[in-house]
Amino acid sequence: MLDLKFIREHPEQVRRAIELKNAPLDLERLLALDQQVLALKRQIEQLQAERNANAKAVARARPEERAALVEKGRAIGAELARLEPRLREMEAELKELLYLTPTPPWEGAPVGPDDSFNVETRVHGNPRVFLFEPLDHVALVEKNGWGDFERAAKVSGSRSYILRGDLMLYELALLRFALDRMIEAGFTPLSVPSLTKEEALYGHGQFPTGRDQVYEVNGGEAYLAGTAEVLLNYLHAGEILPEEELPKTYCALSPCFRSEAGSAGKDVRGLMRVHQFNKVEQYVLCRADLEESNRWFETLLSISEGILQALELPYRVVEVSTGDMGLGKYRQVDLEAWVPSQNRYRETHSCSALLDWQARRASLRYRDERGRVHHAYTLNNTALATPRILVMLLENHQNEDGTVNVPKALQPYFGKERLEPNR
């Protein structure tokens, strides 16, 4: 969400951002509505001032003057009662439009409407050359008894999974490993709920545009968060933090839920795209300073790269295009790890800087040393998400006999050098 004043004063920049981001927003409607709201508000405030003055006059009035003043107050009240509902409606519509305002993307972002315009900026490691016919991750899981997709579907429907034996333990090891990397980097580990209120989803940016991706609980009483970012971003909602308390650097482990509406037919098999998964998320709330935000962006990205390197996975770095990055983002870089069975890289991490777009929605503010109040900047990135990362780990580290090697860095967490078949 952009500052209304900024929109008024820089409509051309906003128009450009709408174009670049393909934002579903009618800027002319927003600007016109803004003017109407301002005019009506002025009128109403004028009437309120009159009403207040009149009410005070009633209190002081001599008995013979009262009736006339009360009558005047009644007239003002009637006029207000006529105007106020209109203002409420107009403000509600204005707010809906404001929720659709996009952050202008950074000048380095590739320009284009979709992910086909994303640009690979760097590759790390080489895809492994197999001296045997490698299996895909579903075959590996089935061969070793490391999971049960059929029964998962019976119990929970499509896009669900059951992990078993070593693979189940491997997931736990991975999550704990990722948390330790975050803690080493100075982040505060949190466990947060997955149940979320509607406001938090608006504050995050998931609502209103991504509503169809979210599971609703009890007819809208709550929602299941698709990422801990939703919760982390609402932790300090409405607060004004002292500047000394910034940056807030959090990492959280949480179950994540996604309806995957619209991705029917894509990645329906296995662990690639599931309705419920676990994720360690990185989140930063910092001062409204572009340089600081840029530094954090690099930090978040390098933490994730460090994790992929420790997992000994070949990956590439992708600069996400303006049309693919989402309304709120200033910059987005994805990390994609190699998937041998698909002969391509698939996303494992998504690093984003949103400037004050989320902070305005959730009212995340801080007070500087001069006493002035600012909206903060927010950033986030995946630290590690399972089970998708298991796809890459199983396929890349498989042996000819179907066992799977555990990267050195994970061995202390897993306790063994390889995953062995479940008997």
Place this chain on the structure above:
RNA sequence: GGAGGGAUGGCUGAGUGGUUGAAAGCGGCGGUCUUGAAAACCGUUGUAGGCGCAAGCCUACCGGGGGUUCGAAUCCCUCUCCCUCCGCCA
């Protein structure tokens, strides 16, 4: 699930229809005093929006929303959250 009690400014807390955006205390900030500090004393100290070159003025906000009234922190309705007791329970 049942019964009851609450929600006021950074914090504690007064305030049940009329100059109350809100007493008082604490805290914060500035100053006086002091070699320095403490204490004491004086001043100051919410957010958002609008108007104005500015000084400043206006409006809204006492958990959220709605209502009654000339006038609401105060009365009514509703929702949310918190606390106590009972029941159930990982």
